Amino acid sequence: xxxxxxxxxxxxxxxxxxxxxxxxxxxxxxxxxxxxxxxxxxxxxxxxxxxxxxxxxxxxxxxxxxxxxxxxxxxxxxxxxxxxxxxxxxxxxxxxxxxxxxxxxxxxxxxxxxxxxxxxxxxxxxxxxxxxxxxxxxxxxxxxxxxxxxxxxxxxxxxxxxxxxxxxxxxxxxxxxxxxxxxx
Amino acid sequence: xxxxxxxxxxxxxxxxxxxxxxxxxxxxxxxxxxxxxxxxxxxxxxxxxxxxxxxxxxxxxxxxxxxxxxxxxxxxxxxxxxxxxxxxxxxxxxxxxxxxxxxxxxxxxxxx
Numbered sequence: 001x002x003x004x005x006x007x008x009x010x011x012x013x014x015x016x017x018x019x020x021x022x023x024x025x026x027x028x029x030x031x032x033x034x035x036x037x038x039x040x041x042x043x044x045x046x047x048x049x050x051x052x053x054x055x056x057x058x059x060x061x062x063x064x065x066x067x068x069x070x071x072x073x074x075x076x077x078x079x080x081x082x083x084x085x086x087x088x089x090x091x092x093x094x095x096x097x098x099x100x101x102x103x104x105x106x107x108x109x110x111x112x113x114x115x116x117x118x119x120x121x122x123x124x125x126x127x128x129x130x131x132x133x134x135x136x137x138x139x140x141x142x143x144x145x146x147x148x149x150x151x152x153x154x155x156x157x158x159x160x161x162x163x164x165x166x167x168x169x170x171x172x173x174x175x176x177x178x179x180x181x182x183x184x
Numbered sequence: 185x186x187x188x189x190x191x192x193x194x195x196x197x198x199x200x201x202x203x204x205x206x207x208x209x210x211x212x213x214x215x216x217x218x219x220x221x222x223x224x225x226x227x228x229x230x231x232x233x234x235x236x237x238x239x240x241x242x243x244x245x246x247x248x249x250x251x252x253x254x255x256x257x258x259x260x261x262x263x264x265x266x267x268x269x270x271x272x273x274x275x276x277x278x279x280x281x282x283x284x285x286x287x288x289x290x291x292x293x294x295x296x
Binding site: 122 | 185186189190191193194196200201203204210213223227228231233235237238240241250251252255256257259260267269271274278
Protein backbone atom coordinates (compact mmCIF):
# COMPACT_ATOMS: atom_id res chain seq x y z
CA UNK A 1 0.00 0.00 0.00
CA UNK A 2 1.28 3.54 -0.67
CA UNK A 3 2.14 5.66 2.33
CA UNK A 4 -0.69 8.12 1.71
CA UNK A 5 -3.31 5.42 2.19
CA UNK A 6 -1.79 4.44 5.52
CA UNK A 7 -1.65 8.07 6.62
CA UNK A 8 -5.27 8.70 5.62
CA UNK A 9 -6.26 5.67 7.67
CA UNK A 10 -4.24 6.83 10.70
CA UNK A 11 -5.55 10.39 10.46
CA UNK A 12 -9.14 9.21 10.20
CA UNK A 13 -8.52 7.05 13.25
CA UNK A 14 -7.14 10.08 15.11
CA UNK A 15 -10.13 12.24 14.19
CA UNK A 16 -12.61 9.58 15.35
CA UNK A 17 -10.61 9.08 18.55
CA UNK A 18 -10.57 12.81 19.27
CA UNK A 19 -14.31 13.16 18.78
CA UNK A 20 -14.82 10.14 21.05
CA UNK A 21 -12.56 11.67 23.69
CA UNK A 22 -14.49 14.92 23.66
CA UNK A 23 -18.00 13.49 23.57
CA UNK A 24 -17.68 10.50 25.90
CA UNK A 25 -19.13 11.00 29.39
CA UNK A 26 -16.72 8.92 31.46
CA UNK A 27 -13.55 10.81 32.38
CA UNK A 28 -11.16 7.84 32.42
CA UNK A 29 -12.33 6.65 28.97
CA UNK A 30 -11.84 10.17 27.67
CA UNK A 31 -8.23 10.34 28.91
CA UNK A 32 -7.44 6.90 27.50
CA UNK A 33 -8.94 7.90 24.12
CA UNK A 34 -6.57 10.88 24.06
CA UNK A 35 -3.71 8.49 24.81
CA UNK A 36 -4.69 6.33 21.85
CA UNK A 37 -4.77 9.40 19.59
CA UNK A 38 -1.25 10.33 20.71
CA UNK A 39 0.09 6.82 20.11
CA UNK A 40 -1.47 6.85 16.63
CA UNK A 41 0.39 10.12 16.06
CA UNK A 42 3.59 8.32 17.06
CA UNK A 43 2.88 5.65 14.41
CA UNK A 44 2.22 8.40 11.86
CA UNK A 45 5.64 9.91 12.64
CA UNK A 46 7.22 6.50 11.99
CA UNK A 47 5.51 6.35 8.59
CA UNK A 48 6.74 9.88 7.82
CA UNK A 49 10.37 8.83 8.46
CA UNK A 50 10.84 10.66 11.75
CA UNK A 51 12.02 8.02 14.25
CA UNK A 52 13.32 10.58 16.79
CA UNK A 53 9.94 12.23 16.90
CA UNK A 54 8.14 8.91 17.19
CA UNK A 55 10.17 8.00 20.29
CA UNK A 56 9.69 11.42 21.89
CA UNK A 57 5.96 11.42 21.12
CA UNK A 58 5.62 7.94 22.61
CA UNK A 59 7.33 9.04 25.84
CA UNK A 60 5.33 12.29 25.93
CA UNK A 61 2.09 10.39 25.58
CA UNK A 62 2.87 8.01 28.42
CA UNK A 63 3.90 10.87 30.71
CA UNK A 64 0.80 12.86 29.77
CA UNK A 65 -1.50 9.92 30.52
CA UNK A 66 0.22 9.34 33.86
CA UNK A 67 -0.11 13.02 34.82
CA UNK A 68 -3.75 13.26 33.72
CA UNK A 69 -4.83 10.04 35.41
CA UNK A 70 -2.99 10.86 38.64
CA UNK A 71 -4.56 14.29 38.76
CA UNK A 72 -8.11 13.54 37.69
CA UNK A 73 -8.79 9.98 38.82
CA UNK A 74 -10.81 10.81 41.91
CA UNK A 75 -14.32 9.59 42.56
CA UNK A 76 -15.66 13.07 43.18
CA UNK A 77 -14.65 14.27 39.71
CA UNK A 78 -16.90 11.70 38.01
CA UNK A 79 -20.09 13.68 38.25
CA UNK A 80 -22.77 13.21 35.66
CA UNK A 81 -23.40 16.54 33.98
CA UNK A 82 -27.10 17.22 33.56
CA UNK A 83 -28.29 17.33 29.92
CA UNK A 84 -29.82 20.78 30.32
CA UNK A 85 -26.29 22.08 30.84
CA UNK A 86 -25.26 21.65 27.18
CA UNK A 87 -26.21 24.55 24.98
CA UNK A 88 -27.45 23.02 21.72
CA UNK A 89 -27.63 26.30 19.80
CA UNK A 90 -24.07 27.24 20.74
CA UNK A 91 -22.83 23.82 19.63
CA UNK A 92 -24.68 24.06 16.32
CA UNK A 93 -23.37 27.56 15.59
CA UNK A 94 -19.82 26.47 16.44
CA UNK A 95 -19.99 23.44 14.15
CA UNK A 96 -21.38 25.51 11.28
CA UNK A 97 -18.69 28.16 11.73
CA UNK A 98 -15.90 25.60 11.83
CA UNK A 99 -17.33 23.92 8.74
CA UNK A 100 -17.30 27.27 6.95
CA UNK A 101 -13.67 27.82 7.99
CA UNK A 102 -12.80 24.39 6.59
CA UNK A 103 -14.65 25.09 3.34
CA UNK A 104 -12.95 28.41 2.73
CA UNK A 105 -9.49 27.17 3.66
CA UNK A 106 -9.41 24.45 1.01
CA UNK A 107 -8.07 27.00 -1.50
CA UNK A 108 -5.14 27.66 0.84
CA UNK A 109 -4.18 24.00 0.84
CA UNK A 110 -4.13 24.02 -2.97
CA UNK A 111 -1.47 26.74 -2.84
CA UNK A 112 0.80 24.73 -0.54
CA UNK A 113 3.49 22.43 -1.95
CA UNK A 114 2.05 19.00 -2.69
CA UNK A 115 2.57 16.13 -0.27
CA UNK A 116 5.93 14.47 -0.91
CA UNK A 117 7.56 17.42 -2.67
CA UNK A 118 8.95 19.81 -0.04
CA UNK A 119 10.92 22.95 -0.92
CA UNK A 120 13.98 22.05 1.19
CA UNK A 121 15.93 25.24 0.55
CA UNK A 122 17.46 25.44 4.02
CA UNK A 123 17.53 21.71 4.50
CA UNK A 124 19.75 21.21 1.45
CA UNK A 125 22.57 23.08 3.19
CA UNK A 126 22.08 21.08 6.38
CA UNK A 127 22.02 17.78 4.51
CA UNK A 128 25.20 18.57 2.57
CA UNK A 129 27.29 20.20 5.29
CA UNK A 130 25.77 18.92 8.51
CA UNK A 131 28.05 15.94 8.95
CA UNK A 132 31.29 17.81 8.23
CA UNK A 133 30.42 20.92 10.24
CA UNK A 134 28.96 19.29 13.35
CA UNK A 135 30.30 15.75 13.25
CA UNK A 136 26.91 14.25 13.96
CA UNK A 137 25.49 11.43 11.85
CA UNK A 138 21.96 12.19 13.02
CA UNK A 139 21.10 15.44 11.26
CA UNK A 140 18.10 16.16 13.49
CA UNK A 141 20.30 16.29 16.57
CA UNK A 142 22.87 18.28 14.56
CA UNK A 143 20.20 20.94 13.98
CA UNK A 144 18.86 20.88 17.53
CA UNK A 145 22.20 21.01 19.29
CA UNK A 146 24.33 23.00 16.87
CA UNK A 147 22.58 25.10 14.19
CA UNK A 148 19.57 25.94 16.35
CA UNK A 149 21.13 25.66 19.79
CA UNK A 150 19.58 28.94 20.93
CA UNK A 151 16.16 27.53 20.09
CA UNK A 152 16.88 24.59 22.32
CA UNK A 153 18.06 26.92 25.08
CA UNK A 154 14.76 28.78 24.80
CA UNK A 155 12.87 25.50 24.88
CA UNK A 156 14.63 24.40 28.04
CA UNK A 157 13.89 27.79 29.61
CA UNK A 158 10.19 27.49 28.78
CA UNK A 159 10.05 23.92 30.06
CA UNK A 160 11.85 24.92 33.26
CA UNK A 161 9.48 27.82 33.82
CA UNK A 162 6.41 25.65 33.19
CA UNK A 163 7.55 22.95 35.62
CA UNK A 164 8.49 25.62 38.18
CA UNK A 165 5.06 27.19 37.79
CA UNK A 166 3.29 23.84 38.18
CA UNK A 167 5.30 23.00 41.30
CA UNK A 168 4.60 26.44 42.78
CA UNK A 169 0.86 26.10 42.15
CA UNK A 170 0.81 22.69 43.83
CA UNK A 171 2.90 23.82 46.78
CA UNK A 172 0.49 26.64 47.68
CA UNK A 173 -2.15 23.96 48.23
CA UNK A 174 0.13 22.01 50.56
CA UNK A 175 0.66 25.00 52.84
CA UNK A 176 -3.00 26.04 53.03
CA UNK A 177 -4.40 22.55 53.66
CA UNK A 178 -1.78 20.28 55.10
CA UNK A 179 -4.08 17.37 55.86
CA UNK A 180 -5.15 16.77 52.29
CA UNK A 181 -3.10 14.24 50.37
CA UNK A 182 -0.88 15.31 47.50
CA UNK A 183 -2.74 14.95 44.21
CA UNK A 184 -0.02 15.24 41.58
CA UNK B 185 -3.77 17.58 -0.33
CA UNK B 186 -6.32 15.26 1.29
CA UNK B 187 -3.82 14.71 4.11
CA UNK B 188 -3.55 18.44 4.80
CA UNK B 189 -7.33 18.72 4.92
CA UNK B 190 -7.65 15.77 7.30
CA UNK B 191 -4.98 17.27 9.53
CA UNK B 192 -6.86 20.59 9.51
CA UNK B 193 -10.06 18.75 10.45
CA UNK B 194 -8.19 17.32 13.44
CA UNK B 195 -7.22 20.87 14.46
CA UNK B 196 -10.85 21.98 14.06
CA UNK B 197 -12.03 19.11 16.28
CA UNK B 198 -9.70 20.44 18.98
CA UNK B 199 -10.96 23.98 18.43
CA UNK B 200 -14.55 22.74 18.68
CA UNK B 201 -13.73 21.21 22.05
CA UNK B 202 -12.14 24.41 23.33
CA UNK B 203 -15.10 26.51 22.22
CA UNK B 204 -18.04 24.38 23.31
CA UNK B 205 -16.98 22.18 26.23
CA UNK B 206 -17.61 23.43 29.75
CA UNK B 207 -15.52 20.84 31.57
CA UNK B 208 -11.98 22.10 32.28
CA UNK B 209 -10.53 18.62 31.75
CA UNK B 210 -12.13 18.38 28.32
CA UNK B 211 -10.64 21.77 27.44
CA UNK B 212 -7.15 20.59 28.43
CA UNK B 213 -7.61 17.48 26.27
CA UNK B 214 -8.79 19.64 23.35
CA UNK B 215 -5.67 21.78 23.64
CA UNK B 216 -3.49 18.71 23.39
CA UNK B 217 -5.46 17.56 20.31
CA UNK B 218 -4.70 20.91 18.67
CA UNK B 219 -1.05 20.42 19.53
CA UNK B 220 -1.01 17.01 17.86
CA UNK B 221 -2.55 18.45 14.71
CA UNK B 222 -0.05 21.32 14.50
CA UNK B 223 2.92 18.99 14.97
CA UNK B 224 1.64 16.52 12.40
CA UNK B 225 1.04 19.31 9.89
CA UNK B 226 4.67 20.44 10.02
CA UNK B 227 5.93 16.88 9.63
CA UNK B 228 3.60 16.30 6.66
CA UNK B 229 5.38 19.22 4.96
CA UNK B 230 8.75 17.65 5.58
CA UNK B 231 8.03 14.33 3.88
CA UNK B 232 9.70 13.62 0.55
CA UNK B 233 8.60 10.77 -1.70
CA UNK B 234 10.71 7.61 -1.38
CA UNK B 235 13.04 9.29 1.11
CA UNK B 236 14.50 7.90 4.32
CA UNK B 237 15.07 9.38 7.78
CA UNK B 238 17.90 11.96 8.03
CA UNK B 239 20.56 9.81 9.66
CA UNK B 240 23.78 9.39 7.69
CA UNK B 241 25.11 5.88 7.15
CA UNK B 242 26.98 3.84 4.55
CA UNK B 243 23.93 3.10 2.44
CA UNK B 244 22.05 6.38 2.93
CA UNK B 245 22.10 8.90 0.08
CA UNK B 246 21.84 12.57 1.00
CA UNK B 247 19.54 13.44 -1.90
CA UNK B 248 16.89 10.97 -0.71
CA UNK B 249 16.37 12.23 2.82
CA UNK B 250 13.34 13.95 4.35
CA UNK B 251 13.62 17.54 5.56
CA UNK B 252 15.32 17.47 9.00
CA UNK B 253 14.49 21.08 9.96
CA UNK B 254 10.76 20.71 10.82
CA UNK B 255 11.58 17.52 12.69
CA UNK B 256 14.02 19.39 14.92
CA UNK B 257 11.53 22.18 15.58
CA UNK B 258 8.65 19.80 16.30
CA UNK B 259 10.86 17.89 18.73
CA UNK B 260 11.13 21.15 20.67
CA UNK B 261 7.40 21.74 20.47
CA UNK B 262 6.45 18.28 21.80
CA UNK B 263 8.59 18.71 24.90
CA UNK B 264 7.12 22.15 25.61
CA UNK B 265 3.62 20.70 25.25
CA UNK B 266 4.31 18.30 28.10
CA UNK B 267 5.30 21.17 30.39
CA UNK B 268 2.21 23.14 29.41
CA UNK B 269 -0.05 20.13 30.05
CA UNK B 270 1.47 19.64 33.50
CA UNK B 271 0.94 23.31 34.36
CA UNK B 272 -2.67 23.32 33.10
CA UNK B 273 -3.43 20.20 35.13
CA UNK B 274 -1.98 21.81 38.25
CA UNK B 275 -4.08 24.93 37.67
CA UNK B 276 -7.24 22.85 37.13
CA UNK B 277 -6.68 20.89 40.33
CA UNK B 278 -6.20 24.14 42.26
CA UNK B 279 -9.37 25.60 40.74
CA UNK B 280 -11.28 22.49 41.78
CA UNK B 281 -10.07 22.83 45.35
CA UNK B 282 -11.24 26.43 45.47
CA UNK B 283 -14.60 26.13 43.69
CA UNK B 284 -15.44 22.40 43.99
CA UNK B 285 -16.31 22.19 40.30
CA UNK B 286 -14.69 21.89 36.86
CA UNK B 287 -17.55 23.70 35.12
CA UNK B 288 -16.18 26.97 33.76
CA UNK B 289 -19.59 28.67 33.67
CA UNK B 290 -20.01 28.05 37.40
CA UNK B 291 -16.44 29.17 38.11
CA UNK B 292 -17.08 32.37 36.18
CA UNK B 293 -20.23 33.18 38.15
CA UNK B 294 -18.40 32.89 41.47
CA UNK B 295 -16.29 35.81 42.59
CA UNK B 296 -12.80 35.92 44.06
